[in-house]
Amino acid sequence: MGDSPPRELIRLADDEGNSVTVNVLGRNVRWAAGLDAEIVVKTPFVSGRIDLALYVSKLKSWASALDRLDAGEDVAWMEMSRGPSIVIQLTGERDCPEVVVEDESGSMVTVRVPLVPPDDWIADHRQRLHRVMDYWVPMLSG
Template identity: 40%
Template sequence: MAEEPIDLIRLEGEGNSVVLRITGRERREHPGRTDVLAGEFRIDTPFVSGGLPTWLLPGDLRQWQQALDLLDAGQDIAWRADTRAPGLFIERDQDDDRCRVTVRDHSASLTAVTVTVPLADAWFDDAYRRLDLALETWPPEGN
């Protein structure tokens, strides 16, 4: 049975949303190549809507957990900033419960989209739950 897609990242509100949906594991036939998780960033606003396919390596999930910890501590984050994969950047607005979320395609379209969404404290519990669900559904190889 195929697993259902999981929204690893879901930031939404005020008519804007940024979602990273994992759709499944892609097996690599070549020996020594790590399987990847297939997914898509979806950005929807009243002004622009679009999607960007992506793949996640096992280390990306561990790095997302570290990024969540930093964001929860009040810091801005840059997740997958130094890779060929699309990167996610979140800047917290210290004056209210909003943040600026940017998805940047470093290699293919060379495009970035930034949206503003609310970031309430309750969002973090849900974000950690989504990460745990992804790790349970598609554990990194070797676990």
């Protein structure tokens, strides 16, 4: 585990400078069962970030999303909750994978980021998820 808490839950990036990351910032001071996090979008054209609350059920649903992606299915993560959502389309509008970050309940902005992640990206993200859960879940209550 190391001395420092794991920060990156999701890091989808390519050689063109496009990336979507979900960073865990730490425990939520107002809600003992939650983590403060952020979604960060960076492209040569547009960049932005939005706050995100994570809790154990969202982390577990990310594990299910990774299983569906591994089976060749597109996924929508956090689509039914308040706040932003992330949609991963394995074959997007430009015939390559796309990550769509939507914030319908807040800013009403949607950003579509085409990118080609490395071949082992699903296994890498399973490891990232396990590190985050191993470190943070024992500290969360509720």
